[in-house]
Amino acid sequence: MPLPANFPCTAAVVGGGPAGLMAAEALSGHGVRVDLFDAMPSVGRKFLIAGKGGMNITHSEPAAAFRARYREREADIAPLLDTFGPNALREWIAGLGIATFVGSSGRVFPADMKAAPLLRAWLKRLRETGVRFHMRHRWCGWTLENGQRALRFSTPHGERSVFAGAVVLALGGGSRAKLGSDGRWVRQMEQAGIPIAPLRPANCGFDVGWSAHLRERFAGRPVKPVVASLADRAGKRIRQAGEFVVTATGVEGGLIYALSAPLRDAIEANGSALLHLDLLPGREWRYVVDEIAHPRGSRSLSGHLQSRLGLKGVKVALLRECVAPEAFSDPEKLAAAIKALPLRLVAPRPLDEAISSAGGVMFEALDKNLMLHKLPGTFCAGEMLDWEAPTGGYLLTACFAGGRAAGLGALGWLNREGGGNPNPPFPQDAS
Ligand SMILES: Cc1cc2nc3c(=O)[nH]c(=O)nc-3n(C[C@H](O)[C@H](O)[C@H](O)COP(=O)(O)OP(=O)(O)OC[C@H]3O[C@@H](n4cnc5c(N)ncnc54)[C@H](O)[C@@H]3O)c2cc1C
Structure with a gap:
């Protein structure tokens, strides 16, 4: 009635x-x-x-x-x-x-x-x-x-x-x-x-602006395990272990949601947020350097990274996407990138897509x-x-x-x- x-x-x-x-x-x-x-x-x-x-x-x-x-x-x-x-x-x-x-x-x-x-x-x-x-x-x-x-x-x-x-x-x-x-x-x-x-x-994904290669070949792929870190407003380092998903425009998933508040705040303050990803959380930097420096014979670098460090697929694609080509011929620089891959996030996804506000x-x-x-x-x-x-x-x-x-x-x-x-x-x- x-x-x-x-x-x-x-x-x-x-x-x-x-x-x-x-x-x-x-x-x-x-x-x-x-x-x-x-x-x-x-x-x-x-x-x-x-x-x-x-x-x-x-x-x-x-x-x-x-x-x-x-x-x-x-x-x-x-x-x-x-x-x-x-x-x-x-x-x-x-x-x-x-x-x-x-x-x-x-x-x-x-x-x-x-x-x-x-x-x-x-x-x-x-x-x-x-x-x-x-x-x-x-x-x-x-x-x-x-x-x-x-x-x-x-x-x-x-x-x-x-x-x-x-x-x-x-x-x-x-x-x-x-x-x-x-x-x-x-x-x-x-x-x-x-x-x-x-x-x-809040609890939202972020845009990165991938190359066509990464978007077309890897959108939808989970990246795990990783440890992500960023500096909060006070300069304190926040670290979070977990996994995320590469999307057509950037990144989303539990690990990203957990950090979404400081990431969003950083973008609002500075225009972008720099996230560092440890792609091999269980390995020390020195160990990674030594494994990369191990003679690889006729093997491709991708094959070498896979056999010595178990790095492959989307993780290697992220390395190629975010790291300058010169680093691939320098074991120390490449190991540094594997342990702290710089990923620049440029915008949160629109409010309507978020889990919450x-x-x-x-x-x-x-x-x-x-x-x-x-x-x-x-x-x-x-x-x-x-x-x-x-x-x-x-x-x-x-x-x-x-x-x-x-x-x-x-x-x-x-x-x-x-x-x-x-x-x-x-x-x-x-x-
Ligand atoms: C995909 C997804 C997964 C989630 N998973 C979890 C989870 O696992 N755990 C967790 O803790 N939280 C989760 N959340 C968040 C959680 O669902 C929300 O935080 C919660 O529902 C908010 O409750 P609320 O009552 O404040 O608002 P809502 O649940 O949004 O309810 C608001 C109500 O107000 C009504 N309304 C709005 N405007 C008007 C109006 N002008 N006139 C009359 N009615 C109006 C709406 O129709 C709606 O029914 C999830 C959210 C999403 C989207």
Whole structure:
């Protein structure tokens, strides 16, 4: 049934990703009637995609290491994790009848590795506690009607105004727009005077600008094992072991995602980022020199590198691509390139291709319950806040924790003493 043109409700949650659903649960679990709105025909689309190929929901590493993953935002995210961290999240998943396990890397997965059964069980429970879902309701900002602030929605039945006693916005970041999180909310929030850090790609690939030879012969090939290193903003060397994939335009994959924040920052500051790749992580430079210098007889250099060092295929192609030809006749220089191949990255891939986004609603705009100072009664959660983290379960954990905090904040707002006008106008309109 379509909503009436003016719809009063107790609590409105806008955005049905993990953060919004968790906010809805925090409210409905305390007996609050929740109306959840989402622009898409169904909720949790990005969550379901995250579950493809293994839903990595959190991580088992010690709390201090876990928190450090949020870099500059550690102090803002830590209080959320204090009340709903990785262990609480695993217990909560168990409450949905789904066991979790710790993989060899310390990452935590649901027993069947899938997102769909978890989402199904969760939505069932939310419906049972009275959460009403309004799909294809796109939030388009606020409107002021008779001195009251209302949420404005575009729906298949025309525009609707929703008057809510408390609001949680959990609209996601700006990547993978076709899953719902298109970042169009940025303009509406900015118009309301909310400070927003620009959305930028996080956990993303990068462009290199390969030669036609490398692109045509090696795009799609994995490069492993390698250790990548780069200098961060403070000049400190960051090292990361793993693997990546050569793409038609550059590089992507776990190792690159893990370093994507400092790589992106370096490109923003200097126009490009220099990554060094150790193509033979298990071997010392001296050993590599000696093996290259070993007489090779009539063998080609490629054959020699393969037989003495096991270097072949895409690794040798990268050497040819990134190292001056003279180095190939000097064992010390060639060994230096093998141990620290300079790879210059020139641009991050576009935001829409990224796994997640950095930037969003600045924490300075929020109180400790994630309520907007400027719009009392309106809370924000999830990837739309200005934090970022690598893959490894850190994204979802912070979305769940933030959604719960915002939901509980909204609950506190609804139950506050004095009540007052549940939908005060914007501060600037209140004169
Ligand atoms: C390919 C891929 C793999 C991933 N794998 C992992 C992983 O293994 N582990 C991990 O921790 N994280 C992973 N992530 C990231 C994780 O899925 C996201 O960080 C998380 O879903 C963000 O949750 P959210 O609730 O903040 O936003 P979202 O899940 O993006 O949900 C936002 C919701 O808001 C709705 N919305 C947006 N604008 C409006 C509007 N104007 N009106 C109404 N509704 C609106 C959208 O339709 C959407 O339903 C992955 C992401 C991708 C793309």
